[in-house]
Amino acid sequence: MSNIPVELKYAKSHEWARINDDGSVTVGISDTAQDQLGDMVFIEVPEVGQTLTAEEACAVVESVKAASDVYAPLGGEVVEVNEGLADSPETVNNDAYGEGWIFRLEPAAVGELEALMDADAYEAFLASEDH
């Protein structure tokens, strides 16, 4: 079974977003996404200071199977990226929701989070994709 933490928000393109205490939002890819992609070999993170709009391609995850874009689940300015992924991309496989985070942004409009799915909706979405 997929691991879908209830406190996160999810995009149809399989990113998760977590709102932090300081108002920033941490972004990564879901456990289902890492599972389908398989063993990661390279993660390209965005640049700190880069301004993103929602659904903009801003990072790349490359596995032994394929390279896929990661899309910003909401707009904002990138304030921190996970530098550790350069040396240890497998962290995304091992801990997709924790140490495998990809970047953190300062949201332009936090309301955009509302457009994302909650855990139940994401689970239903996965089931519908799994036709």
Add this chain to the structure above:
Amino acid sequence: MLIFEQSHTGRRALAQAPMQSADTSDIPDSMLRTDEPGLPSTSEMQVVRHYTRLSQKNFSIDTQFYPLGSCTMKYNPRACNTLAMLPGFLARHPLAPASMGQGFLACMYDLQEILKEVTGMQAVTLTPMAGAQGEFAGVAMIRAYHDANGDTGRTEILVPDAAHGTNPATAVMCGYKVHEIPTDAQGDVDVAALKLAIGPQTAGIMLTNPSTLGVFERRIEEIAALIHEAGGLLYYDGANLNAILGKVRPGDMGFDVIHMNLHKTFSTPHGGGGPGAGPVGVSKRLEPFMPVPVVGYDGDEYYWITEAVRPQSIGRLSAFMGNAGVLMRAYIYARMLGSEGMHRVADYATLNANYLMARLKEAGFDVAFPGRRATHEFIITLKRQQKELGITAMDFAKRLLDYNFHAPTTYFPMLVPECLLIEPTETETREELDAFVAAMVRIQEEAENSPELLKEAPHTQPVRRLDEVRAAKQLDLAWSGPAD
């Protein structure tokens, strides 16, 4: 063991010694090396055994069925090699005047004409050195066309998500933004989504037809009309030409530019890093922008068409006119087939694919698009096996090696989970296809009864299952001396 590891100081073989010594007296001392090059010192027999053993480790079309979807691993007749290596072709110098290379130029002119006829395009240039360069030339011409019309607001190329991965890369290399178009449940381009995506920013669309899903794009004429109405152009990726050779023509479907992978459809060598050839065909409106040189014929003599008469050309892609020896092989192959043979290529490529698909379906495998007729290739999905047995497409692929079959393409296209993309090609016998089905059936039985056989496969190859992450991350490609 590497040939370097067999080296023994002082051992040498006359067969490998240079035939002549060179006079280096006019090279300044500072530019002459003082140490010896790090070449292995081995006997002639060691070299023969080493490379013979290496060749025996190959999986190749000369030894095994090779149904690698999207790659068209068909048999290349030996005659193409033999004839392309006739001394007159082999010894022709690329700087020799056209008057001294009329035979070669005549072959190239005929090849241009044959490819024009097969694709239904207005003109063909042979100069791109590989499929990727052909793609680049194609989109660069689209850009040059819009620029020449002062139409600079067109910034976007539409690419269906079923396209080859090279298509978006090419569009970006030519300075365009890529807009992805989804595929509908039947494997066709989602025309409703396409309509929404088309606008004044549309420079063109890149399509493969048949698509990488192994089905023919049924609404192609409607798509062509929509793009043309918006002022955009249509690019055809010729990767899957094998299925339609002599049957339907991209030019008749409304395409403006097409690249052809001669190594797939026209019997030139695959892999090994080339040399390749990626001729490009164009519609009338793109002809002025074609890369040069092109071979012309005035009814009497063959000659080079260059920048002098094509001032709007996107220019040259290589020092001369492409990989001459590769183009010769394609020419000979096309002449051996004739127009009737071209039809038979498509007939048997699609018949073999549909036969294999029907037999695998009958054997209980899940076809990705069961309602569709296969073109030259088709997809099965092992999603059910993954769910129920924990066996993946990769496990099946690795186990097939133990049964002495090259694996089909795995995990491409990405739209279909746990997929195998299977392309038998027209050159396989029915017995070979039946043997492949039998192997798949046995592997399915193994998956149910002794899954470890698949999980640990391959068992019979020179190397076992590789650590793909390590292979991708810690490249070890160059000999750097003994480990001590």
